[in-house]
Amino acid sequence: MARIDLGRATQLSPATITAITSDMLEEGLIVGIDADEPRAPLARGRPRSLLAIDGSAANVISVRISVNRIDLAMADFAGQIFHSRKVYYDATLADRGTFPATLTDAVRDFVAAAGVDPESVLEIGVASQGIVDTNKGEVVWSPAFAGRDIPVVGPLQEAFSARVTLSNDTNMITEALHWSDPERYSGTFAVIMVDYGVGMGLFLDDHLFVGASGAAAEIGHANHIPGGARCRCGRSGCLEAYLADYALLRMTQALPDVTDPASMPVTANTFEELHERAEAGDAQVIGALLQAGTALGYGVARLLAVIDPARIVLTGAGIRAYPFMEQAMHTALEDALVEDLRRSLTIDVVPWNEDFIRRGLIAQAMRRLDETLVIATRRVRTGRSSLAP
């Protein structure tokens, strides 16, 4: 990228850009590129001299924890992922005693296999399914663990010099959408992910919103029908109990809605199988999807009434069958909410992509890294050592 374009992008004057980039060059955060840019024919003037982020300046790691599996990825300072792997563990044995060691070992092996200096890893972003407490750095409850209150940030922080951050996985999808298309995904929007459970991410007034305790946006456990269907969380009538994989199976088999979610035979392919059956015309599945669509419509209506987002994004494996839910969802939305409150809404259906969470984690880690580096840069220039008061 040329300095003149940086100026346009940041709204700073060329003079300022020169000052800032020359500092960054000195510190090795960016490098000049010798290779000439392909210039348009008939282009006159001094050629642009391109700058690039020096990938080797630092590394960040993303860690995604799902049931039985830890997905690891390492990105350089340019955001390029150059190493990744999946590690398997037994979720039924993972609790606050055993999992921290499992996790730190997995990350340590991963760093060694990547062949980078452990000190070069400055940020580790962790996302987990379930309810997380960002402030405490613990996973309060998750299907990925047998126990509760699993510490994640603490153990990693001790084992590595990096800063560690724990996030809700749907929040990371929200972040990834924002970075992938800032034009479209800015301001105030909500992401609803229908998958193993039902998660939500909120982007409000141009910022990711995480709530007071960092456990925000658990729309899956917002009540849909008082005293309704049994949910995995032990309560009755949660939205999730009408939308998640186990809920769809239960409705397909016309089982009573007090049937224990844990007894339903869900697999990683449940949504895909149900979708195929629906396409084949299976009336039971289609009926279940209609019920799910209705529940989703009520959930969206309540969200609109409380938050008034300009856009709601639907994603997750469970949204594959959206065509079978769409009509019921819109009907429910119209039944549930006065027109004034829904006239400005846009609904996006984004095909599910596992990579979203990883990209969100890395985007967030990079931003945090940038913030610390700005401060570090200031110290260097001022001549203040980091040990000074």
Add this chain to the structure above:
Amino acid sequence: MARIDLGRATQLSPATITAITSDMLEEGLIVGIDADEPRAPLARGRPRSLLAIDGSAANVISVRISVNRIDLAMADFAGQIFHSRKVYYDATLADRGTFPATLTDAVRDFVAAAGVDPESVLEIGVASQGIVDTNKGEVVWSPAFAGRDIPVVGPLQEAFSARVTLSNDTNMITEALHWSDPERYSGTFAVIMVDYGVGMGLFLDDHLFVGASGAAAEIGHANHIPGGARCRCGRSGCLEAYLADYALLRMTQALPDVTDPASMPVTANTFEELHERAEAGDAQVIGALLQAGTALGYGVARLLAVIDPARIVLTGAGIRAYPFMEQAMHTALEDALVEDLRRSLTIDVVPWNEDFIRRGLIAQAMRRLDETLVIATRRVRTGRSSLAP
């Protein structure tokens, strides 16, 4: 207030405070006070020289529109309300054709009666019951009007040189709470006002949240029971249809829940009368309040699941009977939401005070005024005229 305290409050150095206050003294925004502060005995050192905001520097007006009534108040630059009046109009005749003139005339008369130069009024803050569109400056729908889409900001803006802002009335309560006790009411909290309808204000991450279209926080019309009780908005099962005055009357009289809300004989004293009957032991009223408490509990539970506020404030005339609703509300909350999501919650019950809205409007107007004055001050110092590009 002494300069040294300003420094402590703003985290600026004494040197900076002197620089800024001397500019403000020059512009007449603040004045020095000659009268000595009562000093503590044994106090040594140079006595503080107190500064005060010069109230005469500017004026702001707050306008609250409710059914049949417009409440006007004028405050000076120090935030002191020195003139107020109520003006009555006929809500059944007020529509987009007639109301703008009614409003501008009322404000014009009010300014004349206050005896201030109309040019000295720099901000007008308007709050209305119902659904408002802050961006357009129109009241989309309100019980205070016969018609829909009533323009408010446009007509006032044309009639006066002031900046005009339209807000949701519950948002102004939220703002007022924040200013009255910033320690307690900061970060992320929600205000639910049960009154003629059910309104909500959200304060998220230290900012008042107004949603994408400025119509946020209409929790009253968030669905409680799909296909449930008839609401004023024309839909069924809204939270309001279980909590508002007409809903309580309907439940007290054991009328079918499809009974038209408009047919219920509500008055300004309905809540007070119901509360008295409950205290006298009227089983029908107590039963209705239990139902309302349950509905409120579900509403609070859904809000917690979506937003995760650290605190929820309950207020409004309808909350007078809270003691009769409390038990049912907590039971509903426990039934509706998994414990992890409600363990960090505090519920405040704040006795209703009509003055909240006025204070919120004035606080908001003052802040806006401060922002414009900072820019104006900069212009003065720089010597740039406001006509310069």
Add this chain to the structure above:
DNA sequence: CAACTTTTTTTCGGGCGCCAAAAAAAATAG
């Protein structure tokens, strides 16, 4: 009452971030 202490306020010089204008650099066009 002069010298010292305490507390608040002001002055002075300087750093940082940003900018406009001018200058320099590096290319093309004729």
Add this chain to the structure above:
DNA sequence: CTATTTTTTTTGGCGCCCGAAAAAAAGTTG
């Protein structure tokens, strides 16, 4: 080779803020 175009750098300056020192205005002490 000169003019033109475009990008980058240099220069000087402004605004905001700060730390240190000085000044101001009181009380305390012998």
